[in-house]
Amino acid sequence: xxxxxxxxxxxxxxxLARAGHQVVITGRRVDALxxxxxxxxxxxxxxxxxxxxxxxxxAAAQAAVDEVESRFGSLDVLVLxxxxxxxxxxxxxxxxQWRAAFDLLLLGPLRLARLAxxxxxxxxxxxxxxxxxxxxxxxxxxxxxxVVLRSAVTAAAKLLSREYADMGVTVNCVAPGATATDRRRxxxxxxxxxxxxxxAEIEAHDAESIPxxxxxxxxxxxxxxxxxxxxxxxxxxxxxxxxxxxRTETI
Numbered sequence: 084x085x086x087x088x089x090x091x092x093x094x095x096x097x098x099l100a101r102a103g104h105q106v107v108i109t110g111r112r113v114d115a116l117x118x119x120x121x122x123x124x125x126x127x128x129x130x131x132x133x134x135x136x137x138x139x140x141x142a143a144a145q146a147a148v149d150e151v152e153s154r155f156g157s158l159d160v161l162v163l164x165x166x167x168x169x170x171x172x173x174x175x176x177x178x179x180q181w182r183a184a185f186d187l188l189l190l191g192p193l194r195l196a197r198l199a200x201x202x203x204x205x206x207x208x209x210x211x212x213x214x215x216x217x218x219x220x221x222x223x224x225x226x227x228x229x230v231v232l233r234s235a236v237t238a239a240a241k242l243l244s245r246e247y248a249d250m251g252v253t254v255n256c257v258a259p260g261a262t263a264t265d266r267r268r269x270x271x272x273x274x275x276x277x278x279x280x281x282x283a284e285i286e287a288h289d290a291e292s293i294p295x296x297x298x299x300x301x302x303x304x305x306x307x308x309x310x311x312x313x314x315x316x317x318x319x320x321x322x323x324x325x326x327x328x329x330r331t332e333t334i
Contacts, residue, residue: 085138085164085192088115090264091214092164093123094301098309099162100129105155109136109147138165138191139183148198157206160312161199163192164214167266170273173227184228189235196239200247200254209252210312213240214304215323217260217331225274237323244321253320255311260327261289261298295328 086092087108100106100123108123108131110116116133123131134150136143151158168184176184196211203209215233222230237256244254261267275285290297307326310316325331 085109085162086166087133087164088112088119090166090266091259091262091301091304092162093119094305095162095164095214095308096123096131096305097127098302098305099160099312100127100131102309102313103129104160104312105130107132107134107147107151107154109134109138111135111137138195139186140191141194144191144194144198147195148202152202158199158202159206159208160210160212161195161203162212162214162308162312163195165192167216167226168228168232170225170270171227172224173231176228180228184232188229188232189239192236193239196243196254200243200252203252204247204250207251209247209250210316211240211243211252211254212308212311213237213254213256214308215256215258217258217325217327219258219323220325220333221331226270241321248320253311253316255316255319255321256323257304257307257311258323258325258327258331259299259304260325260330261293262304263298263300267298293328293330295330297328299326299328 087096088110096106096108108119113135116135120131120133134147136147148158165187213236215236216229218226218230219234219237240254240256271285271289272282275282304326307324311319
């Protein structure tokens with residue numbers, strides 16, 4: 084479970100733990116990871132472990148898979164979740180920013196999938212869930228790197244879902260809309276500063292554009308991921324599940 088110390092990743096780990104999974108969460112900061120493990124153990128009573136791991140590091144994928152297999156014997160569910168790159172319009176994103184975002188959002192997750200999927204196929208069971216964004220269907224101009232690379236992730240997930248469909252393995256995407264996380268607060272703060280407007284005004288305007296009238300909670304995203312990771316979702320494959328309060332206008 085990538086990015087498991089905070090936000091959507093942490094909420095997803097909690098849902099998976101409550102569903103009976105043995106959970107390994109990963110992150111780059113030791114202190115945040117240790118605190119998250121303690122919270123998850125206290126709230127769920129489940130077997131939860133933390134692994135300091137940077138998805139953009141080429142050696143990290145093998146280390147993560149080795150750790151899970153050594154501890155639990157198999158890797159049955161892989162949730163690929165990473166924080167978004169810095170906001171910016173498409174022509175304002177520099178080369179180094181593109182490379183960093185590429186490693187974080189696309190290449191890093193694909194390294195993990197490349198290791199995990201053959202193992203799942205051999206075992207005859209597996210669930211891979213990529214956490215993307217509804218911005219792949221309804222692009223937001225100031226989140227260009229996220230839009231472009233998460234769109235590539237969505238395409239990759241579709242290809243993988245077809246390759247492993249007859250082996251007991253499913254590959255899907257959960258696409259969150261506006262969700263009450265630090266990431267959303269930062270994006271809205273940037274928009275407020277750029278427009279010279281009050282943060283509360285920008286936040287209220289954003290909520291008004293959501294049919295549900297509010298941003299989602301991380302746990303609502305986590306519940307969707309946990310469903311796709313379950314036995315009950317065995318015939319759901321190659322799909323993008325939008326969790327956005329009805330905001331996305333495309334079908």
